[in-house]
Amino acid sequence: MQETLTTNEKPESNKKDVIDEGVEKGLARLTPEKISTVINQVLTKETGARFKVYVETCMRCGLCADACSIFLSNDRDPKLSPAGKVKQTILEMINKKGKVSKQLLKDVVRIAHTECNVCKKCSMYCPFGIDIAYMMTLVRRICHKLEITPLYIQDTVNSHSATMNQMWVKEDEWIDTLQWQEEDAREEFENLRIPLDKDGADIMYSVIAPEPKFQAGLIYQTAVIMHAAGLDWTMPSTPGWDNSNMAMFTGDFEISGRIARAHYETATKLHVKKIVMGECGHAFRSVYDVGNRWVGWAMPPVDLVHAIDFYHDLLTSGRIKVKEQYKKTVTLHDPCNVSRGRGLHNKAREIVNILCESFIEMTPNREHNYCCGAGGGVINCGPPWKGSRMINNREKKEQLERTGAQVLIAPCHNCHSGLEDIVHHYGLKMEIKFLGDIIFEVMEKTIYQKDS
Amino acid sequence: MINKKPWDWDSEKKEIPVKEWQERFNWVEELSVSPDGEKIASIVNLDEAQFSACVNGEIWEETFEKAWGLRFLSNGNLTALVCKDEEWTVCVNGSFWETRFDYIWDFQFSPDGSFMGAAVQKDGQYGMAVNDRMWDELYDNISGVVLSCQGTSAAIVQVEPLGQGDIEGFSRGIFSIAVDGIAQPEKFMNIWDLSFDSKGKQVASSIRKNRIDYSISKNSQAWEKNFQFAWKPEFINKDTSVIAPVRQGGKWFLFKDEAPFWDKSYEQFGQLAIHGDGKKIAAIVSDRYGKWTVSENDRTWALHCDSMISTLFYSDNGDSLVAVFKDQGFWDIAVNGKPWNLKADKLWNPIVSSNSEILATRMEKEGIFYLVVNGKVYQERFDMIFEPQISPDNDKILLKAMKNGIYLRQILTLDKVL
Ligand code: SF4
Ligand code: SF4
Numbered sequence: 049m050q051e052t053l054t055t056n057e058k059p060e061s062n063k064k065d066v067i068d069e070g071v072e073k074g075l076a077r078l079t080p081e082k083i084s085t086v087i088n089q090v091l092t093k094e095t096g097a098r099f100k101v102y103v104e105t106c107m108r109c110g111l112c113a114d115a116c117s118i119f120l121s122n123d124r125d126p127k128l129s130p131a132g133k134v135k136q137t138i139l140e141m142i143n144k145k146g147k148v149s150k151q152l153l154k155d156v157v158r159i160a161h162t163e164c165n166v167c168k169k170c171s172m173y174c175p176f177g178i179d180i181a182y183m184m185t186l187v188r189r190i191c192h193k194l195e196i197t198p199l200y201i202q203d204t205v206n207s208h209s210a211t212m213n214q215m216w217v218k219e220d221e222w223i224d225t226l227q228w229q230e231e232d233a234r235e236e237f238e239n240l241r242i243p244l245d246k247d248g249a250d251i252m253y254s255v256i257a258p259e260p261k262f263q264a265g266l267i268y269q270t271a272v273i274m275h276a277a278g279l280d281w282t283m284p285s286t287p288g289w290d291n292s293n294m295a296m297f298t299g300d301f302e303i304s305g306r307i308a309r310a311h312y313e314t315a316t317k318l319h320v321k322k323i324v325m326g327e328c329g330h331a332f333r334s335v336y337d338v339g340n341r342w343v344g345w346a347m348p349p350v351d352l353v354h355a356i357d358f359y360h361d362l363l364t365s366g367r368i369k370v371k372e373q374y375k376k377t378v379t380l381h382d383p384c385n386v387s388r389g390r391g392l393h394n395k396a397r398e399i400v401n402i403l404c405e406s407f408i409e410m411t412p413n414r415e416h417n418y419c420c421g422a423g424g425g426v427i428n429c430g431p432p433w434k435g436s437r438m439i440n441n442r443e444k445k446e447q448l449e450r451t452g453a454q455v456l457i458a459p460c461h462n463c464h465s466g467l468e469d470i471v472h473h474y475g476l477k478m479e480i481k482f483l484g485d486i487i488f489e490v491m492e493k494t495i496y497q498k499d500s
Numbered sequence: 501m502i503n504k505k506p507w508d509w510d511s512e513k514k515e516i517p518v519k520e521w522q523e524r525f526n527w528v529e530e531l532s533v534s535p536d537g538e539k540i541a542s543i544v545n546l547d548e549a550q551f552s553a554c555v556n557g558e559i560w561e562e563t564f565e566k567a568w569g570l571r572f573l574s575n576g577n578l579t580a581l582v583c584k585d586e587e588w589t590v591c592v593n594g595s596f597w598e599t600r601f602d603y604i605w606d607f608q609f610s611p612d613g614s615f616m617g618a619a620v621q622k623d624g625q626y627g628m629a630v631n632d633r634m635w636d637e638l639y640d641n642i643s644g645v646v647l648s649c650q651g652t653s654a655a656i657v658q659v660e661p662l663g664q665g666d667i668e669g670f671s672r673g674i675f676s677i678a679v680d681g682i683a684q685p686e687k688f689m690n691i692w693d694l695s696f697d698s699k700g701k702q703v704a705s706s707i708r709k710n711r712i713d714y715s716i717s718k719n720s721q722a723w724e725k726n727f728q729f730a731w732k733p734e735f736i737n738k739d740t741s742v743i744a745p746v747r748q749g750g751k752w753f754l755f756k757d758e759a760p761f762w763d764k765s766y767e768q769f770g771q772l773a774i775h776g777d778g779k780k781i782a783a784i785v786s787d788r789y790g791k792w793t794v795s796e797n798d799r800t801w802a803l804h805c806d807s808m809i810s811t812l813f814y815s816d817n818g819d820s821l822v823a824v825f826k827d828q829g830f831w832d833i834a835v836n837g838k839p840w841n842l843k844a845d846k847l848w849n850p851i852v853s854s855n856s857e858i859l860a861t862r863m864e865k866e867g868i869f870y871l872v873v874n875g876k877v878y879q880e881r882f883d884m885i886f887e888p889q890i891s892p893d894n895d896k897i898l899l900k901a902m903k904n905g906i907y908l909r910q911i912l913t914l915d916k917v918l
């Protein structure tokens with residue numbers, strides 16, 4: 049899509065005019081009866097004490113507002129404060145007993161899917177810990193049931209449901225890609241392998257579908273890292289290899305659960321000790337917190353290790369050694385789902401300090417970091433919403449710019465894509481890298497020997 | 501079933517050195533052992549893009565550009581998916597299938613090994629091939645392939661084109677079930693979990709009718725009743741009935757032919773296990789959030805675990821209901837509700853003797869492999885153990901293991917193990 053926005057453009061300029069075909073067609077089909085039935089069903093049958101407490105406790109104090117980079121990016125527009133978003137969506141629905149207009153629903157879709165990253169930062173600032181992300185997910189659930197979810201993310205969820213991966217990757221394309229990467233990676237080690245379906249391997253490595261689709265080089269890099277570290281690992285040839293989950297973000301909890309179950313059943317069939325997953329934050333949230341719980345697994349039934357934890361272990365145990373530190377100045381973006389969601393921010397810093405000569409913190413950071421602006425399925429709503437997303441990411445752009453770093457490390461796929469958009473849109477002079485990119489660049493390409 | 505009588509149940513120990521393969525070849529891939537334990541094989545690399553299979557030290561005459569999925573079938577045939585002259589096919593004991601494909605995967609075989617099937621792709625079209633014969637009709641996409649004991653094949657196929665981002669088209673239903681290549685007329689928004697009946701004639705599946713209504717289909721006919729979700733169905737009662745876990749009002753139930761079958765509701769369901777055509781039915785269930793157990797004919801075991809139950813099955817005579825489960829971070833086995841307390845890091849499904857009295861399996865604990873029989877851990881330590889076997893007289897165990905680079909085939913009398 050052609051970018052036409054500038055930094056000086058008024059925040060309100062285009063947001064309400066966005067035409068999303070999925071939303072428009074869905075709205076056209078709705079009747080007043082259907083709208084009120086679905087809203088009341090979700091609000092009464094799919095919520096409990098938690099929802100009631102949130103609705104009754106919020107005193108509109110606004111303490112949550114400054115947490116939200118979307119609010120800050122829009123000249124502190126109260127409508128974009130966390131509590132403001134609840135007021136315009138859930139509270140309207142409750143007050144009108146579900147009898148809301150299609151115009152309101154159109155705003156509701158926009159607010160819940162594109163003006164909230166369900167990043168959970170605001171709940172840290174609310175004196176009552178009110179979880180606005182939960183409230184926005186509930187709104188998305190209503191939209192899902194009304195079939196007015198934005199088109200691009202709905203297509204992604206359709207792919208998940210049919211293929212168990214988010215990018216319509218066909219079963220043979222997946223295996224073929226792994227075999228092709230294995231062959232290419234023999235440039236680095238002549239006997240390197242990506243063992244497929246190795247029964248009883250210690251580790252199953254899982255990725256998100258954009259890797260085989262567009263970024264197969266990341267699988268190559270991981271294979272080199274695994275091989276050099278001398279690990280007993282495998283990748284599955286069957287569906288269940290994709291750990292991502294956009295259904296969790298559209299409120300399609302049923303498909304979300306099926307995806308998570310497929311992932312863990314795949315690992316269990318291979319009798320692995322643990323799953324190591326690539327650098328993705330939302331996928332971690334799905335398999336560690338959301339999808340697994342819908343299936344009834346209170347905790348991951350197979351140990352689940354995010355790439356940050358994994359790299360930290362490789363680098364601190366000496367399985368991977370740094371030949372020469374990375375020279376360019378780097379800064380680190382903390383992905384919400386693994387910093388606020390899992391507390392991996394300090395380990396990420398330790399990794400960066402091992403790998404790089406010059407690390408510049410961005411502010412705020414760690415669990416207080418701003419979302420990349422893409423998270424929570426927002427970027428997955430696709431091109432129609434990109435312009436407004438760029439406006440909503442002004443604060444993030446300024447935060448990045450203040451660091452003056454040459455390289456921005458983002459250990460998350462969603463963040464990566466969102467930050468790429470910001471960097472291009474605002475013309476920032478920053479390269480964006482995964483931790484794996486830098487490890488691959490600076491590591492000693494020798495095979496770890498236990499006694500060495 | 502496989503006749504184990506002719507196997508060598510007398511030689512106490514046979515050895516095949518495998519470590520030296522590492523010197524002979526550029527690399528040696530995963531090892532696979534024949535059911536009778538007489539052969540050990542691996543895909544090996546001979547040169548750049550030149551692979552073969554090494555069986556007891558001898559390599560197949562044929563070489564391939566690529567090869568994967570090497571495995572012995574229950575009848576002792578050694579199979580692999582191989583690429584030669586940029587075409588893929590199946591190689592059985594060193595001989596190729598005649599039919600060639602652009603890709604082949606998800607290889608399956610019938611319990612006696614007489615039928616072999618796989619998903620295949622040719623010229624961008626998808627189908628299945630069974631015993632060297634490809635479906636006559638191919639489709640835009642395929643998933644969830646299954647092969648029955650009788651060699652019939654079925655899969656979920658895409659029967660309508662779908663443009664990029666076409667969510668309207670998707671909602672109209674583009675998937676159907678193809679049996680032996682023939683797509684059934686009904687289309688659904690989603691189809692999962694294909695399940696053959698005992699004769700390999702009928703197919704049941706879980707389906708999604710629209711954005712929010714899920715159900716079960718039998719021979720492509722959807723149940724009228726809709727649910728909030730459904731898992732894999734199974735045939736019972738001489739294949740006249742279908743049972744399936746379904747979700748209603750936020751709870752899970754076991755339904756039979758559109759009507760409630762078990763009285764109790766559960767938090768969640770896993771896999772079903774059936775014996776005697778439905779006389780005994782069991783299911784992996786969660787009856788409290790985060791706690792898993794087994795329900796047999798709607799009565800739950802006292803035993804619960806906090807992680808998962810991965811497998812549930814009946815022994816052939818139905819006397820033993822076996823669950824492989826994980827609790828507090830470790831794997832274990834329970835037979836009729838009684839745990840073995842193995843505390844394993846990795847644990848495989850046990851094989852069960854014809855009289856249900858002996859169960860044998862292997863586990864890994866702190867990097868060391870052990871043979872386990874009836875819950876008793878045989879103390880000899882191994883670097884790796886392959887699936888053990890029980891003698892036809894139920895008095896001996898065939899142990900197949902790796903130790904210090906040597907493959908060992910051992911016959912252990914039960915009294916030695918227990
Ligand atoms: S969850 Fe994040 S994006 Fe949504 S309102 Fe709160 S701080 Fe803003
Ligand atoms: S900080 Fe909490 S109580 Fe205050 S407005 Fe925000 S959500 Fe409501």
